[in-house]
Amino acid sequence: MKNTRLTFITLLLLAFGLGLSAQAEIHYTQVSVSIPVGGSYNVDLNGDGVIDFTVQSKFIQAYCQSGDEFIWSLTVTPAGGNSVVTALDQAGSDYASALQYGVLVNSGQSFYPGSSLMGELFWGSCGIGTLGEWLNLPARYLGVQFRAADGTTHYAWAALSTVAYVDQHGHLQARALLTGFAYESNAGVGIAAGAR
DSSP: OHHHHHHHHHHHHHHHHHHHHTOOOEEEEEEEEEEOTTOEEEEOTTSSSOOOEEEEEEEEEEEETTEEEEEEEEEEEEOTTOEEEEEEOTTSOEEEOOBOTTOEESTTSOEEOSOEEEEEEEEETTOOEEEESOTTOSSEEEEEEEEOTTSOEEEEEEEEEEEEEEOTTSOEEEEEEEEEEEEESSTTOOEETTOO
16 A cells, blocks of 8 residues: 555656646747838847847839839848748748648758748739748748757747738738747747747
């Protein structure tokens, strides 16, 4: 009887101890930032005063053999040592993934350390088309891996919604809205997109 009780107490303490060490420490920041065409926003995930990544909305006018071409793009550029979750498309290009709620951001994802295209809309004399995963999506998540000041790797997400179209007058209507972001303070521990 004593051995059974001692074994039960030992297992209970062990389970309790393991539960404490594995608990997530998620830090969430709610924002409401509209990124207009020609604008950008710098995100500091953990509030240490260091920019972790920048989301930028650009519009350019280009020229092709048939005439004018117009391009709107939304890109994400991680700061040095950081990277974003990407998906390889059929053409072999890396685009920032538009993750759905609950997708785990961890070492099992594909990360890219350079500037990644989130979405692009082009139109004009040389054709109409789109690129990337982020066009006209409400509430999707950008997965991020970043290095803290102490050199440890952390995982995070940022919630964005996007709209981009050309209206009946041929004018671009585009906006990206950043509504919040969160990171896991335990180094190397993944975070589910949207977890707070």
